[in-house]
Amino acid sequence: MSPPGPVVAAGCVLWRRSPYDGGLEVCLVHRPRYDDWSHPKGKLKRGEEPRDAAVREVLEETGHHCEPGAALPMLRYEVNGHPKEVFYWEAPATGGAFVPNDEVDRVAWLSPAAARDRLTRPADRVPLDAMIAARPDA
Template sequence: MSAPGPVLAAGCVLWRRSPEGGGLEVCLVHRPRYDDWSHPKGKLKRGENARDAAVREVLEETGHHCTPGTPLPTLRYEVNGHPKEVLYWEAPATGGSFVPNDEVDRIAWLSPAAARARLTRPADRVPLDALISAARTVSDPGT
């Protein structure tokens, strides 16, 4: 009997241009269950592809619509002894508004440097750093 595959999840590094000054801002979610700050993400539903799951999770957790663009590094880690794999995309927010819920009680739009400092899990900095790097090749995001 073979070991089960990893738990599959997907999410986005959700971003926008700041209403004040136009610098890059990243959205982080606070999950009261874990008392942590992370990128919006969640498990794939049966038969759902990862990109669709990422869009659904962003909307459910942040209230914002988004358009996933460039894939970002995939994170692989263990949760309670089981492997988990989270696929990420960079995604500009295209509208919406946050309403607190049982899963996410707060969101924060932060500069990349502030988001990097606020992330609870150091590994969550990997997709953020990839976004920052890509943004720098296009224009200075004002980090």
């Protein structure tokens, strides 16, 4: 019997232009279950494509609609001894509003540098750094 495949998840580096100064802001979510700060992401539903899952998870976790653009580096790591793969896209927020829920109790819109510092898992900086490197206006 072959070992089970990795858990597959998807998410976005969600961004917007600051309503105050027009600078780039990145949205991070706080998950009270883990007491961590991360990009909005989650597991795929059966038969769901990663990009569709990323859009769904952003909406569920942040209350914001988004339009995924360029693919960002995929992360591979282990969770409780099981392999996990997380696909990411850069995505501008296109509207919506956050409402706290059981999974996410807070969001923070931060400058890229502040978001990089706030991320709990160092590996989560990889897709953020890739998005920033690809944006001449960041």
